[in-house]
Amino acid sequence: MPQSFGYRARTRHLFARQFRKHGPEHLSTYLKTFKGGEYVDVVANASQQKGMPHKFYHGRTGRVWNVTPRAVGVEINKTVGNRIITKRIHVRIEHVVKSRCRDAFLERVKSNDAARAA
Numbered sequence: 001m002p003q004s005f006g007y008r009a010r011t012r013h014l015f016a017r018q019f020r021k022h023g024p025e026h027l028s029t030y031l032k033t034f035k036g037g038e039y040v041d042v043v044a045n046a047s048q049q050k051g052m053p054h055k056f057y058h059g060r061t062g063r064v065w066n067v068t069p070r071a072v073g074v075e076i077n078k079t080v081g082n083r084i085i086t087k088r089i090h091v092r093i094e095h096v097v098k099s100r101c102r103d104a105f106l107e108r109v110k111s112n113d114a115a116r117a118a
Contacts (some may be wrong), residue, residue: 011055015046023047025094032093034072038064039099042074042091051092061099072096 008015025048034040042057051071056078066073071092078087 008055014055014058015044017046029094032098034064034067034093034096034098036064036067039101040064040072040074041097041099042076042089042095043097045094048092048094051090051095053089053091053095057087057089057091061101066090 025045039061040063042053042060042062044052044055044058046052057074057076060076062074062076064072065075065088068090071090073088073090074096076087076089077084079085
């Protein structure tokens with residue numbers, strides 16, 4: 001059988017929804033606000049095909065650089081050969097989650113400031 005090279009090729013398990021998590025998206029997903037400079041995780045939601053990112057960006061973390069009514073622009077680093085290129089993609093908000101990558105750092109800064117003040 002010929003091998004296919006489509007946009008969603010080899011994503012059978014990558015884009016699969018979790019067990020008992022199928023169906024339409026909750027409204028709280030659409031009520032989240034994003035601001036420029038925030039860190040976000042790109043996680044494709046297979047129940048919404050519009051504005052879905054390419055499979056390469058699934059699970060990647062980037063920074064918001066643009067906000068539109070239904071989508072956000074995200075800057076993500078991509079290794080190409082021996083260099084790192086900053087890619088700018090627009091992704092609908094169903095496929096974006098606020099990242100917790102800076103939580104530990106901010107907690108550490110707060111505790112260091114408290115220890116310095118004491």
